[in-house]
Amino acid sequence: MADIHNKEIDQVSGVETTGHEWDGLKELNNPLPKWWLYLFYVTIVWAVIYWVLYPSWPLISSYTTGILGANQRAEAIAAYEEVIAGRSEFADKVVATPLEDIGKDQQLLQFALANGQAAFGDNCAPCHGGGGAGSEGYPNLQDDTWIWGGTLEDIHTSLQYGIRSDHDEARFGEMPAFGRDELLTGEEIDQVANFVASRVGLTAEEGVDLAAGQTLYADNCAACHGESLEGIQEVGAPSLMSANYLYGKSLADIKAQIDTPRNGVMPAWAGRLDPATIKSLTLYVHSFGGGI
Amino acid sequence: MSTDTETHQAGQAGQTETWFEAAKKIYPMATHGKFRRIKWGLLFLTLGIYYFLPFIRYDRGPDAPSQAVLVDMENRRAYFFFIEIWPQEVYYLTGLLIIAAVALFLMNAVAGRIWCGYLCPQTVWTDLFLWVERKVEGDRRERMALDKEPLSFGKVRKRITKHFFWLMIAWWTGGAWVLYFNDAPTLVWQLLTFQAPMVAYVWIAILTSTTYLLAGFMREQVCIYMCPWPRIQAALTDEKALNVTYLWDRGEPRGSLKQNRKLAEQGMPAGDCIDCYQCFQVCPTGVDIRKGMQLDCIQCGLCIDACDNVMTKIGKPTGLIGYDTDENIQRRIEGKEPVYEIVRPRTIIYAAVIVLVGAIMLFTLLNRDFADISVLHDRNPVFVELSDGSVRNGYTVRLSNKRLHSRSFMLHVEGMPPNTSVEAIGVDTSFAGRPILEVGPDTTREVRVLVTSPGWEKLPPSTPVTFRITESVMGEVVTAKDTFKAPDRP
Numbered sequence: 001m002a003d004i005h006n007k008e009i010d011q012v013s014g015v016e017t018t019g020h021e022w023d024g025l026k027e028l029n030n031p032l033p034k035w036w037l038y039l040f041y042v043t044i045v046w047a048v049i050y051w052v053l054y055p056s057w058p059l060i061s062s063y064t065t066g067i068l069g070a071n072q073r074a075e076a077i078a079a080y081e082e083v084i085a086g087r088s089e090f091a092d093k094v095v096a097t098p099l100e101d102i103g104k105d106q107q108l109l110q111f112a113l114a115n116g117q118a119a120f121g122d123n124c125a126p127c128h129g130g131g132g133a134g135s136e137g138y139p140n141l142q143d144d145t146w147i148w149g150g151t152l153e154d155i156h157t158s159l160q161y162g163i164r165s166d167h168d169e170a171r172f173g174e175m176p177a178f179g180r181d182e183l184l185t186g187e188e189i190d191q192v193a194n195f196v197a198s199r200v201g202l203t204a205e206e207g208v209d210l211a212a213g214q215t216l217y218a219d220n221c222a223a224c225h226g227e228s229l230e231g232i233q234e235v236g237a238p239s240l241m242s243a244n245y246l247y248g249k250s251l252a253d254i255k256a257q258i259d260t261p262r263n264g265v266m267p268a269w270a271g272r273l274d275p276a277t278i279k280s281l282t283l284y285v286h287s288f289g290g291g292i
Numbered sequence: 293m294s295t296d297t298e299t300h301q302a303g304q305a306g307q308t309e310t311w312f313e314a315a316k317k318i319y320p321m322a323t324h325g326k327f328r329r330i331k332w333g334l335l336f337l338t339l340g341i342y343y344f345l346p347f348i349r350y351d352r353g354p355d356a357p358s359q360a361v362l363v364d365m366e367n368r369r370a371y372f373f374f375i376e377i378w379p380q381e382v383y384y385l386t387g388l389l390i391i392a393a394v395a396l397f398l399m400n401a402v403a404g405r406i407w408c409g410y411l412c413p414q415t416v417w418t419d420l421f422l423w424v425e426r427k428v429e430g431d432r433r434e435r436m437a438l439d440k441e442p443l444s445f446g447k448v449r450k451r452i453t454k455h456f457f458w459l460m461i462a463w464w465t466g467g468a469w470v471l472y473f474n475d476a477p478t479l480v481w482q483l484l485t486f487q488a489p490m491v492a493y494v495w496i497a498i499l500t501s502t503t504y505l506l507a508g509f510m511r512e513q514v515c516i517y518m519c520p521w522p523r524i525q526a527a528l529t530d531e532k533a534l535n536v537t538y539l540w541d542r543g544e545p546r547g548s549l550k551q552n553r554k555l556a557e558q559g560m561p562a563g564d565c566i567d568c569y570q571c572f573q574v575c576p577t578g579v580d581i582r583k584g585m586q587l588d589c590i591q592c593g594l595c596i597d598a599c600d601n602v603m604t605k606i607g608k609p610t611g612l613i614g615y616d617t618d619e620n621i622q623r624r625i626e627g628k629e630p631v632y633e634i635v636r637p638r639t640i641i642y643a644a645v646i647v648l649v650g651a652i653m654l655f656t657l658l659n660r661d662f663a664d665i666s667v668l669h670d671r672n673p674v675f676v677e678l679s680d681g682s683v684r685n686g687y688t689v690r691l692s693n694k695r696l697h698s699r700s701f702m703l704h705v706e707g708m709p710p711n712t713s714v715e716a717i718g719v720d721t722s723f724a725g726r727p728i729l730e731v732g733p734d735t736t737r738e739v740r741v742l743v744t745s746p747g748w749e750k751l752p753p754s755t756p757v758t759f760r761i762t763e764s765v766m767g768e769v770v771t772a773k774d775t776f777k778a779p780d781r782p
């Protein structure tokens with residue numbers, strides 16, 4: 001360090017040096033510009049003001065809240081409620097309008113479809129797919145195979161109460177486990193499965209007694225699936241003549257479904273989503289193509 | 293930068309040698325003459341347009357804004373008299389920018405930085421601010437004296453008056469800007485009653501401060517240090533462009549009036565320049581034009597006015613400084629007549645480009661569709677097989693009606709077998725199985741369209757289809773292409 005009382009002046013620039021020297025290079029003492037320095041002081045003052053006004057310092061089990069009472073969670077909730085309030089005009093209208101009439105009001109329909117699309121992505125897409133195309137075990141909402149009906153009213157009911165859910169008004173239909181519960185023997189299952197396959201355009205196995213299968217069908221299956229395999233919507237028994245099978249359309253799939261059927265569950269959404277959203281979802285799902 | 297340092301700034305040189313030179317304050321003196329009048333005229337014209345254009349009304353009917361020039365961000369429309377621009381048509385802006393750029397090149401090829409001198413906003417507002425400064429604080433000498441004066445009541449009063457008027461102009465500049473984005477009379481009232489949207493106040497604040505700073509304080513420094521155009525211009529100019537030029541062959545050797553007369557009487561060479569520094573003192577960027585063409589010169593021609601006034605006074609022909617070309621200086625030295633070739637390949641090409649781009653824009657503007665269709669194929673799933681084996685494809689179809697009245701369109705899907713059905717969700721009316729879609733005035737309507745082909749129809753995995761809409765009254769037709777996807781059945 002240079003002697004502070006004996007300041008050295010740089011010959012070339014006329015600026016005093018700091019006394020720091022590295023390999024013969026001396027550092028000139030050019031102070032920071034005043035405006036920069038003052039701005040720096042302002043930021044310090046600003047920080048102190050901020051500590052007082054806003055939550056800032058962590059304490060052992062809490063934190064300083066600041067005198068303005070700023071709270072980001074409260075702000076977020078307020079913003080959320082503002083959005084809900086902003087939408088309430090349309091949402092109330094959706095609730096008040098019968099499902100069939102919503103489509104007559106262009107603006108209302110646009111709102112319902114947009115609202116339904118958003119709700120679908122949040123709640124339905126995990127099972128039914130982003131575009132409602134479903135997958136094995138999860139019904140395709142884009143086609144016209146509607147096990148419980150595809151009218152606006154049917155979709156609305158399924159959405160509200162679910163299928164085989166724990167809701168009291170849930171739609172409930174169950175395929176008996178003919179194999180697991182020993183209602184039919186293995187051979188009988190083969191026969192009835194082959195009979196169904198032969199009727200819906202699949203190739204039946206050779207050497208299987210289709211006539212026996214037909215009798216078995218009439219005795220065990222026709223009550224729900226109908227005499228001519230057309231299904232009965234009221235009990236949720238799907239048409240077997242459809243091109244689309246929920247659990248796969250092959251002889252093996254049919255056998256598996258007779259032996260140990262799978263019965264999927266659709267949750268009830270009443271109480272979890274508000275009525276306007278459920279109605280919006282109904283319209284949105286129906287817009288996939290609807291059905292009967 | 294080569295301003296006239298030796299003569300005028302000698303007194304300001306510091307005691308110790310510094311490595312940085314502070315910007316020297318320039319005190320442009322008032323002048324009068326032909327170019328000054330042109331500048332005033334253009335100032336009134338350009339600022340008049342800028343400040344008052346938003347108040348011009350244009351009747352577009354009851355459901356559309358009645359402001360002649362309006363950029364409606366909220367509804368995503370831009371209006372320019374009879375032209376209405378939709379967001380997908382902003383490419384017109386590209387055309388305008390191309391024309392603006394080439395027009396700048398053309399101006400440069402004809403008369404150098406004439407844009408800088410007369411039309412650039414920086415020049416125009418600086419000119420206006422300087423006028424205010426002169427009115428309040430006096431001309432060059434008085435301002436220089438005032439700056440040196442110690443602080444006094446009079447000085448403070450003058451300063452406050454000046455800054456007040458500067459801020460008023462700057463504030464109105466920012467205010468006029470926001471008027472282009474909302475109904476002007478309504479917004480003015482909202483601004484006055486503090487009910488205007490926050491964004492309006494923010495933009496007024498931004499443009500007030502930039503105008504105040506750039507035109508009041510930065511002035512010529514914007515042209516010299518911040519603006520890229522002088523550099524680009526230097527690369528674009530040629531020896532045939534008209535530039536503000538000191539005819540040194542006539543002016544030199546310069547000397548005082550008395551001295552040069554004496555020299556002339558003795559038959560010695562004596563120039564017309566009497567070294568009065570008027571050209572330098574009126575220059576808004578502090579250029580001594582007698583040093584030749586330089587980057588700082590914005591070609592405003594005020595030095596021409598100043599010099600002409602002096603020449604008239606001393607009974608010499610005017611035009612010692614004037615718009616001239618590099619080529620002519622050379623020609624005069626060689627004893628040839630000056631030539632002014634404004635029409636030459638460079639200017640012809642620039643003009644041709646402007647005409648071409650303008651023509652393309654005009655053509656597309658006159659022939660653009662007033663309806664639009666865009667089709668988006670469902671991606672998830674790309675197709676659906678129905679219970680009877682039919683194949684259905686879903687599309688999101690968006691129709692735009694750019695007319696200011698409601699219109700209906702018939703939707704037809706071409707390229708599919710005849711028994712294909714087309715269904716638009718939420719649309720009941722149809723003609724021969726083709727949905728009729730009603731679209732409101734100046735709006736778009738999005739509708740989901742299902743195209744279903746029977747299962748017995750053998751379809752390739754992908755069929756190109758055309759969505760065609762036909763307007764019911766005028767028969768306007770717009771199409772969009774897409775594909776129909778089907779399973780690859782054996």
